[in-house]
Amino acid sequence: MIKRYFIFLLLLMSVLGSVNATTPTVPETCTPTDFYVVLDDSSMTSELITTQLQAIDFNIVAPSVSGVENNRIYFSSKSDLARFCAILSYTNPSLPFSGAFSVYTEDGFTPVSVLKIYGTYAPEAWVYSDLTINSSKSQLAYIYSQTSNGQYSGDSISNNGVQFFYYSGGSTAVNGAQYDEIVLLSNNVLTYGCKGGGYDPRVGRVMSSLVVFDYIEYEYSGSLTLTLTELYTPPEQGNISIYSAAGTEVYESSYLLGTTDNGGLLDIQLPMGEHTLKFIKDGYWDVFKTITVSENTSEIYVTMAPSNAIFQVEKEFSGNIYPNSIARLSLDVTPVKTAYATKLRVSGVEVNKVYYNTQELPKAADGSYIIGDISSPQNIVIDFKTTSSWGERTFTVELSATDIEGTAYTNLETINYNVLELPFLFEAPDSWAIGTNEVTLTDMSGESYSVLLVLYDESGTEKWSSSTNLLEYCEYTFEVPIEDAGEYILELNAKSGSVKSYYSVEIIEPVSLVSDFLTANPGKVATVQFKISNPTESVKYYKASLSCPFYNDTIDKTFSIAPGTVDKTVDMSFEVPEDLEMEYYQLTLEVFDEGKTDPIYSGHVVLTISNASLLIASVPGGNTTLIILASAVMVIAGTFAALRLKK
Template sequence: MKKLGVLLALLVLFGTLATGTVGAVYIPSSGDFGVYIFGSSSNVTISDGRLVLDATGSEYVRAWLNVTEFQAIEFDYQAYANNVLSGVSFMSGSSGVGLTFIEYDTGSIEVRKISGANYPQYDGSSDTIGGSIDAGTSFRNKYVHFRIEFQQRGTEWDLLVYKDGFLLYNLTNVQQHIDPLSIEKVVFGVPAVGIGNNLGWQGKVEFNNIQIYEVEYHIQLSLKDALSNQPLTGVTVKENGNVIGTLVDGGSLDLTKGTHTLTFEKSGYWSVTKTIDVQGDMTVSVEMYPDSAAFKFENFPSDISIPENTIYTLTFTLSPISTDAAYNTYLSLSGLSNVLEVQKDGQAVSPESGKYYLGDISGPTQISIKFKAGAVGQHGFTLSFESHDAIMSKTYTTTKSVTYTVEPLPFSVQMPSEWQVGQNELRISESSGQSYLITAVLKDSQGNEVWSDSHAFSPYEAYSFSVNVPSEGQYTLELQWNGQVATYDVTVNPAITLTTKQLTVEKGGEGTIVLHFKNPSSDVQYYTIKVSGGFLPSEINQSISVGPLTEKDVSIAFAVPEDLTYDAYELQVQVLQGNATVFQDKVAVSIGDSGGFTLFGGSSGNTWLWLGVGGLGLLALVGLARRR
């Protein structure tokens, strides 16, 4: 419980009140004393820690302290009568004249008064702690110490009154009378009320060492390293420059209601100042950055969850902890493969040798990283910001680990085992028990839409889209639903390829063109192959079929004329499916010399010359053998 040292401001206006003042009122700001007086002649003195009420007459003189919440109040008080009319008994039970030393103003709740005298006691029949003294009895030079305290018991409050350290009485279950958390003011006073016929009283009451103990709340603190999220120990907490605790992660402070500005300090870390509004028990999270880092991350998302195959944009604010450490900044990404784009304040940043140059960061800067989610499961990557001081003599590194969860789509997707030109079946089955619209869009490598279709799915419904692929190449398939987009890469490999792009033939010989056919569908595919041009006297036509889910090579033979003018020709190859051309290409044909034995290479015209030379050499060897 935190003690509030009450500063009793000297109110000059009410330091000495003139005789006959009636109804003078002072309403103070919170924390000050106010005085309102009814009486014929009164004197109120208020100074630091001391309140004196000196009254003459038959009215009530009292002063109050504005408070919002408190749990206990302590003070010493002394009272004495200077002149009392004879035959009058003071402070005798609830009907006697007593000293009201605390009164609670609670609005609609009935005011409770606790009064005391020389030997105060609670008689159980009223709201007065009473006693009795004879006329002329005084308490001069005798101080009595009182403490009035509220103690919470479950949802109820008990009111305890201590006199000189001993429990005077315990009034339980007082919440039906008063809630200490709703008290608006505490009143100190001295009555000068006559009993009987115009009886009066002249006396003095002194309050000394007044202390208010405010209600405190339990503040639990989460103290973490902002970059690693590891718990911290030995964190010093200060308020108004004063140390109020040294804590570990999960430790706590007791603070009064209202606004508190706290400073958290730890060796090796930048200090953190945080303002909190205490209205009850609460948990406060504090992230501290190592002093080797230059930036702090603000508005950084937590618990990142991404549906599989969707594109996610991680957006946060990068703020310099010190602008002297935020020059020439680079961003590096580690462990993130499908990066699509990095932006700084909405402008795309191109990578340079695997890094993104952000320049000087002088204030809060928005950073966005767009990437495609991977497979279902837990994933992570690392952000690293490298910066320098103004003269590039010191390097700061701010590293942040990012974890995210990839969750299954609310529907299952069954794609063709191999995409082909033409119609392809895409089957989607709703699996979450929800109803929503799914739009399927096929885009080419330039981002242009080449096909789209939509279907409104009922819970657990299955539906097949017929995706029309116009030609071979690379595509992106998007599945759009509820503001989200799942993307898939689609590659349409050629169904027909020309194996013999170049070949060499001889005059009067034959040549063969080979084409490879692949059928990824479940239907038989029929084709017509046409070869024309070059030295061919007429077009070659050949019809073929390819079975479901099979591949095969098809050879087209042709004859080479004897009388050719050129040593190279070009043949046109065309494949039709029905009346539509689905493939066409060219074959480069080189013409070689016709037949004959060739020794040591060269043309056939030199063959006999080489044979003659070889024969002479052989005869020479035979002659040498005989001479031996």
């Protein structure tokens, strides 16, 4: 009989022990739930986590744990998760694992605020203070409270006027601990009351930890001094604007953050830091993208690849895009499966260069760029020339490839970009000419900044450069000297290189001599001939001056040329003096734009003085030998004609 009674007592003690257990029990088989924490220390094994968790004393109420797996601790309910996030006890007012964890609920990653509240009072009277708590919405909150009262002391806590916690004693001190679930309004008031027994150690003391799955703001007022300590503060959040195909679902882990609207936009908030998002849409390949959320609003652009395409393509432009510049488009290309014989084509824009993994690709005869096989993520960079005007622009990039079975795939990517308006007004000559050309910049932005102009010839050699600090709403004129005809590029850099623009400059040889040799007889009229063009859209006016060593004054001629005229021949005639002593003279021809003092052309003609028969006329550019031969032919022909007449 005694033996059976002893066994019964042992069984009873074991039952009571399990009922009053304050350490959590971790099941051998993990059952994942929506309520869990992820420990910051990723090196901890499940066994180590379980050992430490089962050693924690949660005082009166331990959370119900449904399992430990992969650095995660799962809980049976949201209330159990909240108990894990609260202080352990009055004597151990700390968080499990030192609060080094992130919290997840049915809403995915969840911001949590844990506020420790401590009040104490010695005088023999009740005093109160109101703790006002503001949150984003009305919701359930969880509060663990415990007293450490002396004799004749007491404590109370009310939520919006409804008391849920009260302990007070007389000659015998009364203490207790509670874990409560309360309704927290968006503007909520917790009232703390405390009274003492008149002196120490007859002091009323109460400590609580309030767990709210939200961001909160708080303040208190009243006669009872409250010490407020944030034990766990949710991370600051940043605003994210996601642009993708309409109806794209955005997930973090298994939690749906939202779905893009009909315009392809989804605005969300995420805690600052790194997040990996998953984008899902029927008929498209899933896309994973890791982003970093900061205090500034971030814009995320995600391109969804149709399931009949072989590549997932992410597009990004480098810097702002301005008129007459070279813009850079970076394509991060990820093959869904190994792609063979990949080719790139670009249409709708003038391509400057294409790079594949930093290597420049040549353009094939069919206009494509041959990339080859792609089995892993690669980078393609396209440098292209922008339009001369600002506004929204678009072009197309085509990626074609086959899989190992020979099935053909085509990615057709529409590239939209915005050409920004230049911060200044750029004025240049309608037609550039040899000599000095004026380029005027006028600021339109209301800011001052540095400007650098560089002139390159067609081989890329720098021919001239100049810089200035352009003041707000002011203008500055550069004088660009060009010495020779040819093709040039004028590069304009402003705002420390953040604004770049390029302008093509073509200088057509405006004047060319018909011949730089001339033969003439003394006393006869000689003519220097040259050709001149007018590539502009307006009438051009010129003055030609011919300098002869045997004349004191130049021989001048003014003339005009119609728009678009090419190689118009102009004659400069003069009479050769009869008393010249030299056989050769060098003449100088200069051609001027109207009203200009610097010539657009300067050249030399060698004049040969011939004393041959007067039958030899002065021929512009004539060759003396040819003229003599021609004269001989004429004499012979005349002789034959005379002999025939005699017969």
